[in-house]
Amino acid sequence: MDTFLGLDATLLARIQFGFTVSFHFIFPAISIGLASYLAVLNGLYLWKGNDTYLRLFNYWVKIFAICFAMGVVSGIVMSYQFGTNWSGFSDLAGPVVGPLMAYEVLTAFFLEAGFLGIMLFGRRKVGPGLHMFATLMVAVGTAISATWILSVNSWMQTPQGFSMNEAGQFVPEDWWAIVFTPSFPYRLAHTLTAxxxxxxxxxxxxxxxxxxxxxxxxxxxxxxxxxxxxxxxxxxxxxxxxxxxxxxxxxxxxxxxxxxxxxxxxxxxxxxxxxxxxxxxxxxxxxxxxxxxxxxxxxxxxxxxxxxxxxxxxxxxxxxxxxxxxxxxxxxxxxxxxxxxxxxxxxxxxxxxxxxxxxxxxxxxxxxxxxxxxxxxxxxxxxxxxxxxxxxxxxxxxxxxxxxxxGADAVGWSLMAFIVIYFTVFGAGVLYILRLMSHPPEAGEHGARVEPGPIRSAGLTPQQQYPGRGNPSADPAE
Incomplete structure (x- = not known):
């Protein structure tokens, strides 16, 4: 049998996909939760006018942006593996899995990408209302993305709504059954809560x-x-x-x-x-x-x-x-x-x-x-x-x-390359995130100062227009 370090090509392909998806899963697990946390922080800042929440928003939004970017990059690498290491799966299950993955891009990724720039850089340009809406859309987009991905995974775990053609391909028969499989609601709730x-x-x-x-x-x-x-x-x-x-x-x-x-x-x-x-x-x-x-x-x-x-x-x-x-x-x-x-x-x-x-x-x-x-x-x-x-x-x-x-050699050496590259590139990203976390949120957190024009039009006080001055951090909820 063709092997690499005693492992056959199938096991090596599984290890390679498991390695890359493990790296990938770390970043969406953070960015999905952080997106909702940022929406809560931004909403509390606009509601209470307490710049502590704005300071926290500016502190965590930088970490969110890095996790989001690394999640996107690592996810693209995973998608290529469907064609390189799992061509049989792509051929046979593609009629079902392909459209579901496309729906994730059309509904979730476009939503996230469309509003991410406004969320990161638009507070002083679009006003608090639209900036809050953009922040919510990014949070909603991350949840929708998880929904479609978990729909795909749930169908692979509890498949239904299909027939098989003469070539052995899965042919969709009932898209409602395909999307809403018996395990889907449990898997979605469990993963989002996680x-x-x-x-x-x-x-x-x-x-x-x-x-x-x-x-x-x-x-x-x-x-x-x-x-x-x-x-x-x-x-x-x-x-x-x-x-x-x-x-x-x-x-x-x-x-x-x-x-x-x-x-x-x-x-x-x-x-x-x-x-x-x-x-x-x-x-x-x-x-x-x-x-x-x-x-x-x-x-x-x-x-x-x-x-x-x-x-x-x-x-x-x-x-x-x-x-x-x-x-x-x-x-x-x-x-x-x-x-x-x-x-x-x-x-x-x-x-x-x-x-x-x-x-x-x-x-x-x-x-x-x-x-x-x-x-x-x-x-x-x-x-x-x-x-x-x-x-x-x-x-x-x-x-x-x-x-x-x-051959096992082809998969094995590409796995070695993935290990070296991932630990180098994503390791550097993780180190930078830890560096950002190493300092506490301060009054001078970048982006905390808000232009007075759009804020004044929202009816906020001068204290809220210029966070960090005076004593806005006195919060009775502390």
Missing amino acids: TYLTTAFLVGGVAAWHLLRGGQANPGVRRMFSMAMWMIVVTAPLQVVLGHEHGLNTLEYQPAKIAAMEGHFESHPDGAPLILFGIPDQAAQEMRYELSIPNLSSVIFGKGWTGALPGLDTVAPEDQPPVAVVFWSFRVMVGLGFLMLGMGAWALWTRLRGDLYASPWLHRAAVLMGPSGLVAVIAGWITTEVGRQPYVVYGALRTADAVSPL
Whole structure:
């Protein structure tokens, strides 16, 4: 067999796509949440006239712009791989996937691109009303983009609304069924909430860093830490509920994925245990060194104490996903989810005690948890995509039939090139973002001064026309 470092071309193509999409997913996970956060900050500034919100807007909009740009660039690279490494998928699934991807460009990307320049540079040129509208449109555009991409992914996970022609191509028959597959609403809600939670932990981690460095007197630092902690309190429990509902849907339509996530090599007709930890041995079809709670998995999935759950013994070995990867990535995601819940409860407790800005251990924990949302979304994506194997379109198109007829050397060396280039280019971008985050939002934050003409026409006071003068940062909500 043609191999590169012992790996065949199909596995190398999967690794290459997984590597590039992992890099890509980081930036939309931030930009989707940040776009909504910026819209909230801008709206609060226009409503309250408090320049703390404008200062925060100008602080985070630069980070958003860089993440947005790197997300676009990394997304273009992914699209090229459909033609280079996955020509079989493009040929056979293109009649369904192609139009959905085009709708994403026509409705979402054009909306984002059309209003992004106004959002970034137009405050002093178009007036506060149109600038606020542009900011909202960018936020809406990021959500619409995620909607179409998740529609594509959901169809690949739970395909419907198609027929097969003589060439083996997927022919669309019912576009409503294609777009709104059984897993789509759960996947959309779970992913969008994950982006908001990711942003909350990122913002909270940056604010906590500056609080630890003596920023308690900075109203911008205090405000963004408070807003981030409120967001965590709300979205962390919501994400647990949405994740549970998504799991129930996955059990119905992809039981093999659930069996791999739970580590159930055997079916349990009288109640399945919740396996906390263990070492999956797929060759032997058993879980070694298992630490479990009897019957709890059946209870979690709504089957009752003695409810039956199918195991991987109901699936042919060649149709089973790689259990170890799915098992551990799922536990990383769930473990971080419970830590997020604890972080929200801790923040709420310190707020009620009046110590939100004077609790160094909470701030240290917030700094450590800053990147946790990014790790969780990557772990969740790995769980979802690897759990679908060995299919690229679940139950209808095997991954081996979707890959391009390339040699392992060609794919392997291009993977090496991707690794070097990505870590160089995107590593530089990440370092620049960290540099921007290293200083707190100050009164002199670039772009904070607003031209008096359009603002005066909106009926704002001189204090609001010239933010940073006087004492506009005194906010009773602090």
